[in-house]
Amino acid sequence: MSTHEHLQFNLKESDVLVCANVLIVASPKHAEAIDWSESSDALPGLVVLPCENTAAVPQSAAEAASLIVLEIDPHNRRSMDRLGELKRKLPDVPVVAALPDASVALVRMLVREGVDDVVSLPFKFEELLETAADVMAQKRNKRHGDTRLAPLFAVVRSIGGCGATSIATHLASALGENDNSGRGVAIIDLDLQFGAVADYMAATGRGSIADLLGADERLDEELLRSVARPCADNVSVFAAPDAIMPLESVETDRLLHMLDLVRQHYSYVVLDLPANWTSWSLSALTAASSVLMVVELSVASLRQARRRLDLFASVGIEGDEVQLIVNRTERRMFKTIDVGDAAQTLGRPVLGSVTLEDPLVSTAQDQGLMAHQLNRKSKFQTDVRTLAATLSARFPAGGPA
Ligand SMILES: Nc1ncnc2c1ncn2[C@@H]1O[C@H](COP(=O)(O)OP(=O)(O)OP(=O)(O)O)[C@@H](O)[C@H]1O
Ligand SMILES: [Mg+2]
Incomplete structure (x- = not known):
């Protein structure tokens, strides 16, 4: 059994389902490095949008997503502004930041900016799936917690x-x-x-x-x-x-x-x-x-x-x-x-x-x-x-x- 299959097997059915409609916004180099068609079972409704990490995220694609994986260059002001803009427009949609390597200080800074979690670049399918499932589960629990x-x-x-x-x-x-x-x-x-x-x-x-x-x-x-x-x-x-x-x-x-x-x-x-x-x-x-x-x-x-x-x-x-x-x-x-x-x-x-x-x-x-x-x-x-x-x-x- 491959790691990918193993991971799907271990996730509860509900977790797999809630990973539907993930939007990945990444530079062409990273977006095209993975054959995403293989992932359709685990990430149904996945949309991959290759674009430079400073280009605005199209509103319609962002609104349709239940989770957005966004490539970020923390040293580029316009890339950080793009993240801020997305969180302002869609505060309830969870965002996972994708970046080559993140120090603890950097992760803390991103969390302050409203990021829910971080994955490393280049993408590793298992890490992405596990992070998406985690973030969605947290969101679900929070929703329950918000119910009186x-x-x-x-x-x-x-x-x-x-x-x-x-x-x-x-x-x-x-x-x-x-x-x-x-x-x-x-x-x-x-x-x-x-x-x-x-x-x-x-x-x-x-x-x-x-x-x-x-x-x-x-x-x-x-x-x-x-x-x-x-x-x-x-x-x-x-x-x-x-x-x-x-x-x-x-x-x-x-x-x-x-x-x-x-x-x-x-x-x-x-x-x-x-x-x-x-x-x-x-x-x-x-x-x-x-x-x-x-x-x-x-x-x-x-x-x-x-x-x-x-x-x-x-x-x-x-x-x-x-x-x-x-x-x-x-x-x-x-x-x-x-x-x-x-x-x-x-x-x-x-x-x-x-x-x-x-x-x-x-x-x-x-x-x-x-x-x-x-x-x-x-x-x-x-x-x-x-x-x-x-x-x-x-x-x-x-x-x-
Ligand atoms: N205010 C009322 N006016 C007229 N009839 C009433 C009134 N309250 C209860 N009754 C009648 O009294 C009977 C007993 O009522 P009910 O079954 O609600 O009592 P209970 O305390 O739940 O009884 P049990 O100990 O069997 O569980 C029923 O026939 C009901 O229609
Ligand atoms: Mg009674």
Whole structure:
């Protein structure tokens, strides 16, 4: 196997692909010294432009390039000006400087001028390919680094049936309605054994988060998109598996990695959680931007909420990141417990309250609809929209920073 073949073999497929559309601008002597036709597999779309190292680089060729390899004579003012001009016009296109030999001081000077890397002249194909792959990989990582992770809202219940899943699904919808980024909102059903998110949102499809948690290093954006079930209001559902999955089979690292990946690709991420607390579900909470505990104004709900809040505090999830949502509030003159009592008893701020709207919410869910799809004036969804507005004012959507 030649070195060239070996190098291609060692590069991941994605690295080979991102070396597409390289523009080489070099003096005829160096440009013509290599038979570039041999390189078309590794550098698809390669353009070689033989010209003197002071001649201006044609704008159209430079704009079409994903990386420019530019011959430079560091002792020639006009050659250096050409580099400066190129960086000014196309600051985001990486530039690799090509020169006969470069001292450390010279490389540092070129880096200050905006050069991303240096290759030696005459060109050596392997060095060029390796440098181009490196620079493109750095650019890709930087791009990811420039992406703000989506805020993660974990909706947790106090007692069974208190409305956590209904609020989580409608919250995702309310956040999705206002999302114009094209990224959308993700809702992840971590209630692995009894998850109802896909049913409530009529999100049909075959893939589930079991596919993501079992994927290991194959977990990437493509797999994510194949599992996501698109629904109304820019929401994508990551459904719980059809078959009951043992809770102890979840590996915390994989779960956290999956959450990170989803947060890289959506504007907001909402989590629905299981009734039983395990180390992985608590770890998911520690990753959350905000933990929203759904309570009802009943002694039983507040008592269970207290126990869960104590558990969260024991693993460091406390303070303002934990807020209450009071569900099923009714406008009655005489109430035994009111919203203020809940906040005081539990020592946590109330993000907002959600009206009891019976039977609209459950009737809508039975039909796989959101409450506002059945009744545009749903009070339930109006309240959830207010929660979404408060949250999005505090946590800007994920996306380019
Ligand atoms: N504000 C409300 N007004 C009317 N019905 C509601 C309201 N909140 C929830 N419900 C209804 O209560 C039932 C239970 O709600 P949901 O499934 O969201 O609760 P949960 O806390 O997720 O329950 P589980 O413990 O089973 O996960 C559903 O039928 C839902 O339609
Ligand atoms: Mg639920």
